[in-house]
Amino acid sequence: MQKNQKNKNTILGLPSKYYNHKTFWKKECDTVLSNNWLFVAFAHELKNPGDAYPVSVAGKPILIIKDHKNKISAFHNVCSHRCLKLVNEKKNLGKIIICPYHSWTYDLEGKLKAAPHIGGPNKHKPKGFNFKKHGLKPVRIHIWNDWIFININGKAKNFNDYAKPLFSKLKNIDFKKLKYIATLDFGKINTNWKFLIENFIEPYHVQFVHKKTTNQPLKDHYTIVDGLCYGSGVDVNQEDNHNKNALSVSSKYLSLFPNFIIGTYYPNQIGVYLNIPINAEATSQKRVIYTIDGKSMSKEEIDITKKIWWSVHKEDHEMCERLQEGRNSPASGKGGLLSPHWEKGVETFQKLIMQDTLKNKKLMKGKKNV
DSSP: OEEOSSOTTOEEOOOTHHHHOHHHHHHHHHTHHHHSOEEEEEGGGOOSTTEEEEEEETTEEEEEEEOTTSOEEEEESBOTTTOOBOOOSSEEOTTEEEOTTTOOEEETTSOEEEOTTTTSTTOSSOTTOOGGGSSOOEEEEEEETTEEEEETTSOSOOHHHHTHHHHHHTTTOOGGGOEEEEEEEEEEESSOHHHHHHHHHOOTTHHHHSTTTBOOOGGGEEEEEETTEEEEEEOOSSOOTTOSSSBOSOEEEEEETTTEEEEEETTTEEEEEEEEEEETTEEEEEEEEEESSSOOOOHHHHHHHHHHHHHHHHHHHHHHHHHHHHTTSGGGTTOOEEOTTTOHHHHHHHHHHHHHHTTOTTTTTTGGGO
């Protein structure tokens, strides 16, 4: 990012190619989405031993699985034999993972247990073939509360150090009393994943886009930037957590680079969004709602909460999809402008994207315009 030299208050955003260029998408997969702790799944969705959750992350097939000790692990979702994708859908695998191609078999800890006829008819354990060297390839994983993070290339620092700025913003929350309430699954959104992050962390759009679904005046908002954590907050002078038609409570909207976003809503609710990049122009999204004081919610309260958030998200999705369409215009080549007051978090996020991808000089040619 760079400020216009003639006007220090003019900040240019990322050029269009960062959102719709296939070459940049490939570079982003190999840097931003591989170098860092990427949020990929919810632990509560793996309830029983043998539960498997396949996910495509940065274009790479990953398998999240719970073993018989109730430990959740992550592996590259490919057989060690011919690299076939092992698990195609969310399911319970029982006690073993069997490749459908040649029946190579692994236990839930990723150890190779059988390679039928590998050395010829009925030669299942030929001399010199070391089973211990050919198990599933592990992926670095960290589970924080209900949220599963992976680091594909192993380059990220220790998660507790990595996420320290976010922890400091949430220190007043007792996560031991976290209670799952509901899931909103929005499926595929026709927009680049970065637009969904940027939309969440800036408050500038709220009173315009959400005027029917929220009552949080722009003047009451403030921005937050702390290293890999950024976002915004709002302190509503008069709390109204009984409003059935709109959100009207003090809140924080925080993101941990690159794709973890969490919203806290006084007095006892949080929402965590899972944004999985599909390709340069599509993202899958879920929102999970929790209470943080052990409080239960009635079916009516849950239905009202889900209805409000579904409406808020749909308003955001329309804007993000139109942002994506706008990047096809030659007028958007230089990326548009950012508010120096309201979009500090967006500026920080975009700088981090640039830092991770800057090594590709050919792609970044012309970065003086950024």
